[in-house]
Amino acid sequence: MSRRKRSRRPPRKKRAPSRTREVAGDLLALIFFLAFLATALALAAPKLAARPGELIREGLFLALGYGAWLVPLLILLAAFGLLPLDNRQKALVWFGKLSVLTLALCVAMGSFGSWQSNSAGGEVGIFLNKLLKPALGAFYPIIALIVFLALLIILSGRAIIIPTLRWLERTSSDLRQAAARRAAEARIARQQELERKREAEMAAWVEREAAEAEAEMEPATATEPEEQPEQPPPAQQTIADALAEGEGPEGPSPSVEFSYEPPPLELLSDAPVSPVAPDILERNARIIEQTLDAFDIDAKVLEWEVGPRVTRYEMKIGPGINVSRLHALADNLALELAVPAVRLETPIPGKSAVGVEVPNRKFNKVALKSLLESPEMAANRHPLAFPVGRDLAGKPIIANIHEMHHLLVAGSTGSGKSVCLNSMLVSLIYRNSPATVRFILIDPKRVELSIFKEIPHLATPVVQEIDDAMNALKWVVAEMESRLRGFEEVGVKNLDGYNAQPPETGPLPFIVVVVDELYELIKAAGPMFERLIGRLAHVARAAGIHLVVATQRPDAKVITGGIKVNIPSRISFAVFSQVDSRTILDMPGAEKLLGSGDMLYLPVGQAKPVRVQGALVRDDEVRRVVDFLKQQAQPEYFKEIAEFEGEAGIEGEEAAPAELDELYEEAYDIVVSTGRASTSLLQRRLKIGYNRAARIMEQLEQQGVVSPADHQGNRELLVPRMDPETQESRE
Template sequence: MNSEKYLLKLSNYFGLALVLASFCALFDFFVGAAEYQDVVSLGSGGGALGYGLGKLAQQFLGFWGALVALLALLTIGILLGFNTSFRAMVDRAKALGILKEKLLPSGGEEDVPEEISEEEEFSTEENSQEEVAILVHKAEASQEEVVEQAVAKKPRKIIVPLELLTYSNSKPMSGDIDANMAKIKKTLENFGIEVEMSDVNVGPTVTQYTLRPAEGVKLAHILTLQNDLALALAAHPLRIEAPIPGKSLVGIEVPNQTVSIVKLREILESDEYRKRKNNLFISLGKDVAGTPKLANLGNMPHLLIAGATGSGKSVCVNNIILSLIYENSPDELKFILVDPKRVELSVYNNIPYLLTPVINEPDKTINALRWAVSEMEQRYKLLQAANKRNLESYNSAVIVNKLPYIVIIIDELADLMQTAAKEVEGAIIRLAQMARAVGIHLVLATQRPSTNVITGLIKANITSRIAFSVASNIDSRTIIDSAGAEKLLGKGDMLFMTAELTHPGRIQGAYVSDEEISAVIDYIKSQGGEPEYDPKIVEKIGHSHGVMGSSSGGNDYEDDLTMEAKEAVIKAGKASATLLQRRLRVGYARAARLLDILEEMGVVGPGDGAKPREVLVSQDELEENFSTELDETDLGEVNDEESLLDEEDDLAEEVQARKF
C-alpha cells in the first residue's frame, strides 16, 4: 500500500466528523421525546448527540429543512472524508458500468436445459455454489485491477511546501513624502503648470506621486520637465507615466531611499495567487502600489524577456520555473530548458519535470525546436481526431494518458541566433503562431536586445514582453516599442506589457535565491522519483518528416533548381555560371553553387579558368534517368498515401484508447 496515497489530512477528519454527526442525528430524527429514554436504554439510535443535533436542527429549520440540511451535511462529509468529488464519483460509476458490460457475457441469459433430474440438481448444488463463489471472486479481482488502470488516474502530485522559501525582512523607505510633494508642485508651478497633488503609492522600489494637471495643460510639457524634477528631488533616474492607465492622473515615479526585496513566497501566499483561474500563472512581483502581480502564461501565450547583464533576467527565469512547479505536477507540465551559458539552469537537471536534460549545445537546441514543431503537428492531429479545439478540452475528455503542457525556456536567444538564425527564427515563429491551442509555450530571454536577435517577425508573434534595465532608449524600443526601460533601476525592476495593456506597467520582480532554488530542487528529487527523458528530442529530425515546413532553408527550391540546371547544361552541351544565370534567372552566387553541385553529381567536369565546363552526361542518359526517377516518384506517392492512411488509423485508435 502506498502510504502517500492514503495520507489523511485535517479535511478528511473534519469530513468523517460530519458524517458521524449527521448519521447520529438522522438515526434519532424520527424519535419523539417520550421514546428517547427507551431508545437510549436499548443501545440503539444515535445517542444523546444525535438526538440533540436533530432536535436543534428541527427547532431552527423545521422538519423538512432540518432533514435536507442533515442530508447535505452527510454528503459533504462523505466528499471531504474520502477526498473525492461529484465528478469523480460519476466517472467511477460510468467506468464500473462499462466494466460490467465487458466482464459479463453479451448474450444475456445462457440457454439451459429445460429438464434436470433431481439427483443431478442435488449433486451439483454444492459444487455450483463453490464455482459461483470462485467466479465472483475472480470477477471482483479483475474488476478492481481494471478500475485501477482505467479509472481517472490522479497525476503524480508533488506538493512543494512553501516553507522552503523565505520571507523578506526589509521595508521600503521613501523619505519625506510631504516635502517631495511640495517640491514637485513648486517645480511645475515655476514653469507655469498648475497641478493638484493626489495619492501617493509607496512600492518596493519606487514611490509614485500622482497629480492632476489643470485644464489646458499639455502632457508633453510635463514630460519635458523630467530632468528638472529629478534635480529638484535629488533623485535619478526619474520616470513619468502620463497618463496612468485607467486614471486621469499623471504619475511621477521617484526611487526609494531604501529598496524592499520582494520574495517569491509573498506572491505565492497572496490572495491574487489563490484566486488564479488555472495552473499556468507565473509570479512577477509587486507593482508601484505594492500589489502582487501575476500573469497567465496560457493567455499570453509566449513571453519575451530582455535586459542587460545584472538587471534580473536570470532571476526572473528561475522565478517563472518555480512558479509553474508550485502549481503543477510532473504529469501535468514538462519543461525543455536551454542554457548556453551552462551555469544558470543546470541545477534543474534530474527532476521529473524535464523532458530532456538541460540543453547546452546549439545543434541540440535546434533539434529540440524541430521536435517541438513535430509534437505540435502531432497534437493537432490528435485534437482533430477527437474533435476538440484545445488541449484543455481534450484532457477533460480523456481519462488516461492526458497530454502535459510543455514550456520551452531559452535563457540566451542571442547565442542561438548567431549560430543558426534562419532555422531558430523559423521554428520560433511557427511555434508562436500555432502552439497555443496544443499547450506548448515559449519563454525566450536575451541580454542583447538588438534587431538581429529580436527580429520583427519574433516581435510580431510574441506580444507579451518583459523589459529590464537597458543601456539606451533604442534598446527599450526594440523590446517594448517605447522608451522607459533605460530609466529602470536594475535588480528586478521591470516593465511588463501584454496585448491587453496600452502602456507597460512597472513591476519589481520577485527574488528567489540560489539556496531557495536548491532546497526546492532537492525536495522534488526526494519526492518525485527519476526523470523520464526522451532521447528523441535532441536527435536530428530529417527534412523528409515535413518538420519546419518553409523554414528548412530552401532545400526543396534548391533541389528543383538543380534538376533544371542539369537539363539546361546537358541540352546546351556546355556549363557555365553565365549560362545558368540566363536560363534559370538566378544570381551569380546561386549559379556558381549549382555548378559545384553538378560537379559533385558527376554531371560536369572541373573548372578550367574562364572556359565553360565540360558536360559528362549525354542527352540519352538524362532521359533514361528521368524515366527511372518518375517511376520511383509514382511508387513513393503510393507509399506515402498508404502511410498516411495508416497514420490516420493509428490516430483514431490512439484517441479511442485515451477515451474510456
Template sequence: IKKEISPADESGISFNQVINTTYVPPPLSLLEGDRGKPGVGDIKANANIIKRTLGQYGITVEMDEVSIGPSVTRYALKPAEGVKLARIVGLQNELSYALAAHPIRIEAPIPGQSLVGIEVPNSTKTVVGLKTLFSSDEFQESHKPLLVALGRGVSGKLYYADLAKMPHVLIAGATGSGKSVTIHAVVNSLLYRNGPEAMRFIMIDPKRVELTLYNKIPHLLTPVITDAKKAILALKWAAKEMDRRYNILEAESVRDISSYHKNILEPALKLVGSGKGKGVGNKGRVLNANSQGPTLGADTDAGMPERMPYIVIILDELADIMQAYPRELESAIVRLAQMSRAVGIHLILSTQRPSVNVITGLIKANVPARVALQVSSQIDSRTILDASGAEKLLGAGDMLYISGELSKPTRIQSAFMSETEVKAVVKYLANMPTEGLPDTDEINLSSGSISNERDSIFSSSFDEEEAGNDDDDLYEDARLIVIEAGKASTSYLQRRLKVGYARAARLVDMLEERGVIGPGDGAKAREVLETPGSATE
C-alpha cells in the same frame, strides 16, 4: 496550493485537481518572504518640491495620493485644466535635479486615471519574496494551471499572469538587470502548480549555469540543452508534437487543450476513479522526433485518452543561438508562436542583447507579451516594448510588463529567488516519490537532422552539417539531374532539389570530385563531363 492537492470531490472538480492527484508541490517553507523596508525619504517635502518645480515653469498641479512600492515611490498629481501633459514630461530632467533622484520616470497619464504619476527611486528597496506571492489567496485559489507570479507593482499590488493567455513571452534586458531571476520566478510558479504529468519543460541554456540547476527535476522532457544544434532539434520536435496534437484535437472535435482536458480527459479519469494504478500507469512515453512509436502523454491502454501535458519551452539566451543558426531559429520560433497556443505549447524567450538582429520583427509580431528589464538606451527599449521607458528602470528585477491585455507597460518589481532556494526546490522535486507518476523516456536529440522534408522550414545549412563525411542521400538524384540538364550550378540544384545553399554547394563539390562535372568558370554553368547511361565512379 493546498486546494489543488486535496481530494477531489465529485461535484466541482477542477483541471488541477484531476491532473495533480499524485503530485504534492514543494512546501512554501523552502522559500523566503519579503525582506527589508523601502526607504522613501520625506514624502511631504518631495511632494512640495514637485509642486514648486512645476510651478516655476507655469504648470499648476494639485498633489494627489502617494503610492509606496518596493523599489519606487509614485507621486500622483492632477494638472490644472488646459495643461499639456507633454510639458510635464518635458521637465523630467528639471524634476530629477530638484529631487536629487535619478532616474525618475513620468507616467502621463496613469492608465485608467486622470492623474500623472512621477516615480522616484527609493533609497533602499524591499526584496520581494516568492513566498509572499505564492501564499496569496489569488495564487492559491486560482484554477489556472499556468498562472505565473510576476512580482509587486508600484502601488503594492501583487501581479500574476496566465501563460495560457500570453501565450508566449519575451524577457529582455541588459546584463545584470535580473533576467535569470525573473525566469526562476516563472519556472517555480509553474513547478508549484503542476506535476510532471500535467506540465513538462524543455529548457535551453547556452550559458550553462542558470537553467542547468533544474537538471534533476522530473518535469524535464530532456536534460537541459546547452548545444545550439540540439536546441534547433528540440524546437523541431516541438513542431512535430504540435502537429500531432492538432490531429488529436481535430479527431476529438475540441477547440483547444483546455477543452480537451475538460471534456475528454476529466470524464475518463473520473471513470478510472479509485483504480488510479489501472489504465493510467504508462503515460508520458516519448521517443525521438523521427520515431513512429509512443509519443508524449500517450496511453498504451485501450480506451484511455492521453493526458496531453502542457509543454513550456524556455530559451535563456536567444542571441547565442541566433548567431549560429539565425534562419532556422527564427523559422522554428515563428512556426511555434503562430500555432502552438491551442495545443498547450508555450515559449519563454530571453535575451540580453535586445537588438533588431535578435528580436526580429517576425518574432515580435508573434510574441505579444514582453518583459523589459533595465536597458542601456531608448532604442533598446523601443525594440522590446515599442515604447521608451525601460532605460529609466533601476535594474535588479525592476521591469516594465506589457501583454495583449494591457495597452500600456506596467511597472513591476520582480520577485527574487536565490540560488539556495532554487536548489532546495530542485532537491525536493528530485527526491519526491515517483509512484503514480508517468514513466517518461527523454526525447532523443543525439541523432537526427534538422530537416527530413525537403521543403521544411528548417531546411538550411544545419541538416547538411550533421551528415558528416558520408555520401549525401541526394547525390544520385543530383547526378541524374545535371546529366539530364547538361548543365550544373548550385542555384539550379537548389531549385530542383528544394534544399539549402550549403547542401547544394556540397553536392556540386562532390560531383566535381567524382568527375561528373568540370571545374567552375566564373558565373558560367559548369560543364557536364558524364554522359547519360555511364556508371558512377
C-alpha cells in the same frame, strides 16, 4: 592724421560723511523712535499715557481722523530712513507710499460726513474734500472710496496681499495633504486588516484541504497493493487512438509513476519590509510642485501610492499645459529629488492625472513566498499561472502563460532576467506535477538553467548545445502537429478540451519551452530558428505548448520583426538606451528603470506596460526546491526528443531541399572571403545574370550562410569570414 588722446583725470574720491552728520542722523532717528513709541501708546492705550497721551490722541484724530492710526508707522519708517542701513532706501519708499495712503484714507473717510463730533477724515480730510467735492459731484464718496481701495491694493499688494494669499494657499495645501495622508493611512490599515482576514481564511482552507486529503488517502492506501498490478503501465496510456494513426511522432508520457508532493513553502525565504516615512513622502510632493512651478507649470500632487521600489505621485496639471514639457523636465525632477531617475506616466490609465514615479530611498524586495501565499494567486486556478511581482501600489501581479500565448524577456546584464525565469519555473513547480506540466530548458550559456537539471518536470535533459536545441525545437513543432491532428480526430479545439475527454484517451501535459539566450540561437541558425518560432507561435497555444524566450542583447539583429510579431507578450528590464526600449516594447521607458528586478510588463492585448518589481527567489532557495524534488523521483525524459531526426512541420526548402546550383560552391567562397552578401557582387564575379545570382543568394540564405534581407536589402554573413590563406588550403 592721428587722433589726440584725451588725458583722463583720476576720479575724485567721494567724501565720506562727516562724523557730526552721522551722530546727528542717529540722534534724529532716536527721536523718531521715541515719537513712534509715544504715538503708538497714545493711540492704543491712552489711559496709560496719562494726560500727554490724551492730548496726542486728540490732536492726531483732530488733524487726520481715522488716518491717525497710520501715523506710528510713518514715524517708524522715517526713523529707519535716517539710519545707515542696507534697507534704508526701501524704508523711505514705503514712507512715501504710506503717506499717500494716509491722505487717501482721510479723503475717503471725510467724504461720508462726520461720524462723531469730528470728521472721520479729520481737518485734513475736510480741507481736501472742500477742494475735490465740487468737481466730482454726488458720486464723490463712492469714487473716493474706490480710489482709496485701489491705492491700498497697488501700494501694499505685493508686500501684504500676495504673501497673505500664498500663506492661505500653503495652509490649504497642507490641510489637503494631511487629509490625504490620514485617508491613505486608513486605507492601508483597512488593507492590512483585509489581508489578515484573507490569510486567516486561507490558513483555515489549507487545514480543511489537508484534512480531507488525509481522509481520502487512508482507504486508497489499503486497496492500492491489490489494484496496482492490474493497471496498465503509464507508457501504454500516452497516446490516444487518434494519435496512433497519424503521421507525426508519438505523444510524450502524460503521467509519472509516483505520487507527486509539491514542495513546502517553508523552503522559500521571507523578505523584510521597511515602510517609507510619511514626512519623506510629503517633502517629495512639495519638491515636485515647487520644481514644476519654477518652470511655470501649475501642478498639484493629489495623492501617492507607495510600492516596494517606487512611489508614484498622482499629479493634476493646469489646463493648456503640453504634456511633452513634463517629459522634458524629468531630469530636473530627478536632480531636485536627488534620485537616479524619474519616470513620468502620462496619463495614468483610467485617471485624469499624471504619474511621477520616484525611487524610494530603501526599496523592499518582493519575496516569491509572499506572492505564492497571496489571495490573488490562490484565486487564479490555471496550471500555468505564476506571480510576476508587485505593482506600484504593492498589489500582486499574476500572469498566465496560457493567456500570454508566448513571452519575451529582455534586458541588460544583471537587470533580473535570470531571476525572473527562476521565479516563473519555481512557481510552476509549486502549482503542477510532472503529469501536468513539462519543461524543455534550452541554456546555451550553460550557467543559468542548469540548476534545474534532473528534476521530474523535465521532458529532456537541460539542452546546452545548439544542434540539440534546434533538434528539440523541431520535435516540439512535430509534437504540436501530432496533437492538433489528434484534437481534430476527437473533435476538440484545444488541450483543455482534449484532457476533458474520457480517461481512456489519456491526458497530455502542457509543454513550456524556455530559451535563456536568444542571441546564441539567432547567431547560429537565425533563419531556421525564426521559422520554428513562427510555426510554433501561430497554433502552439491550442496544443498546450508555450515559448518563453530571454535575451540580454535587446537589439534589432536579435529581436527581429518576425520574433516580435509572433511573441506578443513582453517583459523588459532595465536597458541602456531608449532605442533598446523601443526594440523590446515599441515604446520608450525601460531606459528609466532601476535594475534589480524593476521591470515593465506588457501582456498581450494591453496598450501600455505596467511597472512591476519582480519576484525574488535566490539560488539557495531554488536549490532547496530542486533537492526536494530529486528526493521524490528521477526524471522520466521523453525518449522521442533524443531519437527525433525528422523535419516535420517545417515548411520551405529545409523539408525538401532543392538541388544546389553548380556555381553554389564558388558563390559560397566569394561571399565568405569578401564578407559581403550581395547579389550584384555574384553577378560580377561569376559573370551570370541577375535571376541566377538571386537564386544562388536564396540558396545561401536557406543553408544558413547569410541572413534574410532587411528593409534596406542588406544581408549579414552568418558564418565566420575566411581569409585568403584558409581559402587556398580549402581549395
